[in-house]
Amino acid sequence: xxxxxxxxxxxxxxxxxxxxxxxxxxxxxxxxxxxxxxxxxxxxxxxxxxxxxxxxxxxxxxxxxxxxxxxxxxxxxxxxxxxxxxxxxxxxxxxxxxxxxxxxxxxxxxxxxxxxxxxxxxxxxxxxxxxxxxxxxxxxxxxxxxxxxxxxxxxxxxxxxxxxxxxxxxxxxxxxxxxxxxxxxxxxxxxxxxxxxxxxxxxxxxxxxxxxxxxxxxxxxxxxxxxxxxx
Amino acid sequence: xxxxxxxxxxxxxxxxxxxxxxxxxxxxxxxxxxxxxxxxxxxxxxxxxxxxxxxxxxxxxxxxxxxxxxxxxxxxxxxxxxxxxxxxxxxxxxxxxxxxxxxxxxxxxxxxxxxxxxxxxxxxxxxxxxxxxxxxxxxxxxxxxxxxxxxxxxxxxxxxxxxxxxxxxxxxxxxxxxxxxxxxxxxxxxxxxxxxxxxxxxxxxxxxxxxxxxxxxxxxxxxxxxxxxxx
DNA sequence: TTGTCTATCTCGTTT
DNA sequence: AAACGAGGTAGACAA
Numbered sequence: 001x002x003x004x005x006x007x008x009x010x011x012x013x014x015x016x017x018x019x020x021x022x023x024x025x026x027x028x029x030x031x032x033x034x035x036x037x038x039x040x041x042x043x044x045x046x047x048x049x050x051x052x053x054x055x056x057x058x059x060x061x062x063x064x065x066x067x068x069x070x071x072x073x074x075x076x077x078x079x080x081x082x083x084x085x086x087x088x089x090x091x092x093x094x095x096x097x098x099x100x101x102x103x104x105x106x107x108x109x110x111x112x113x114x115x116x117x118x119x120x121x122x123x124x125x126x127x128x129x130x131x132x133x134x135x136x137x138x139x140x141x142x143x144x145x146x147x148x149x150x151x152x153x154x155x156x157x158x159x160x161x162x163x164x165x166x167x168x169x170x171x172x173x174x175x176x177x178x179x180x181x182x183x184x185x186x187x188x189x190x191x192x193x194x195x196x197x198x199x200x201x202x203x204x205x206x207x208x209x210x211x212x213x214x215x216x217x218x219x220x221x222x223x224x225x226x227x228x229x230x231x
Numbered sequence: 232x233x234x235x236x237x238x239x240x241x242x243x244x245x246x247x248x249x250x251x252x253x254x255x256x257x258x259x260x261x262x263x264x265x266x267x268x269x270x271x272x273x274x275x276x277x278x279x280x281x282x283x284x285x286x287x288x289x290x291x292x293x294x295x296x297x298x299x300x301x302x303x304x305x306x307x308x309x310x311x312x313x314x315x316x317x318x319x320x321x322x323x324x325x326x327x328x329x330x331x332x333x334x335x336x337x338x339x340x341x342x343x344x345x346x347x348x349x350x351x352x353x354x355x356x357x358x359x360x361x362x363x364x365x366x367x368x369x370x371x372x373x374x375x376x377x378x379x380x381x382x383x384x385x386x387x388x389x390x391x392x393x394x395x396x397x398x399x400x401x402x403x404x405x406x407x408x409x410x411x412x413x414x415x416x417x418x419x420x421x422x423x424x425x426x427x428x429x430x431x432x433x434x435x436x437x438x439x440x441x442x443x444x445x446x447x448x449x450x451x452x453x454x455x456x457x458x459x460x461x462x
Numbered sequence: 463t464t465g466t467c468t469a470t471c472t473c474g475t476t477t
Numbered sequence: 478a479a480a481c482g483a484g485g486t487a488g489a490c491a492a
């Protein structure tokens with residue numbers, strides 16, 4: 001990994017064209033050839049970058065660039081796509097290289113899968129008398145998160161999201177429409193369950209005749225824990 | 232901006248819980264207090280990070296940590312949310328600070344907005360005899376990209392995307408359905424216009440009775456330039 | 463490899 | 478401030 005702090009200016013051309021005016025920035029050149037241009041603020045997203053696989057060619061500035069004070073020109077070219085990042089280097093304030101080795105990587109805990117598992121275990125949150133048919137019920141257009149049966153024997157298709165927006169409602173619509181064609185399952189009701197349901201999504205879901213269910217993650221987890229402690 | 236290359240181990244707790252085993256990494260501490268942990272590959276996204284606003288507290292390791300070789304413990308706490316990043320520092324290989332100043336930021340060239348403006352100007356790309364009603368035609372569920380009238384006086388709703396996928400077709404479907412309820416506009420045809428239309432999206436669009444229009448950005452821009460040169 | 467879905471998304475714009 | 482949409486989305490996982 002090479003770290004350079006320098007006055008620089010950059011142009012990106014690929015899916016879009018973008019320009020980065022002259023300023024002092026951090027330039028990170030990673031072992032895989034990828035390049036990041038970071039400012040001293042913002043979040044983790046670089047101002048500009050090139051993803052691997054890519055390669056960098058360093059060349060001398062032409063006369064016009066020399067006049068402008070450019071000392072080096074870096075061209076970072078993507079190996080597969082027509083994406084290119086051109087960096088003009090002015091004054092260099094820092095330049096160092098470091099061996100980092102391979103990283104073992106991040107270990108995460110689950111979120112949505114956890115919600116789905118918990119709702120399957122606490123299926124009566126959907127309503128009294130509900131029973132689970134199965135999780136990840138397979139259909140031609142993908143698995144339905146949870147398929148259940150309500151107290152009256154009707155089928156219930158449940159779509160679970162962490163954040164419920166309009167896309168999730170559309171997805172549920174496709175599932176319910178498809179499942180209702182199955183004479184063994186029809187009538188199928190739709191339930192849209194999420195930790196947070198966006199207002200627009202709620203309106204659309206209700207318009208489509210679905211039930212909205214807001215999931216309280218902490219509460220469900222508490223129930224889960226109690227459950228675990230008991231057995 | 233502070234750059235540290237060090238052996239480190241980290242824990243994140245917030246929206247999720249995550250752990251980063253001990254390894255040599257780049258730690259970037261930005262002027263706004265945000266922190267990035269980067270490995271030497273897999274560009275763009277850090278292994279772990281804390282977004283601003285946040286603050287960092289450095290403390291001495293406890294006895295157990297000292298035994299494990301920890302020399303410093305950094306706690307980065309988000310100022311508003313309950314997000315925390317704990318970093319244990321082992322050996323430090325590099326540590327430097329740099330003044331970068333405020334960045335002027337990225338200047339982009341247009342993407343979808345540009346496509347929309349150009350198609351409005353070259354509305355006959357949709358078909359001969361078409362006339363523009365207006366761009367960003369407002370409806371209850373959001374603005375329609377372009378509303379036009381065809382040679383026979385029928386209304387045409389155009390949804391523009393850089394990349395046309397299934398979401399865009401669903402969006403257009405909602406618009407066309409809504410607009411068709413307006414006696415002053417009906418009948419309304421749907422046109423799905425994009426630089427690139429995914430096969431699945433094309434199938435769905437045609438199934439819904441929409442016209443697909445592939446936009447050639449370079450060609451349209453050329454026309455645009457010629458147009459600009461003439462006037 | 464390709465497609466699909468999630469994200470500690472980020473980042474803008476609008477309401 | 479909250480919500481909505483787009484992204485050079487990136488990254489992960491299934492088909």
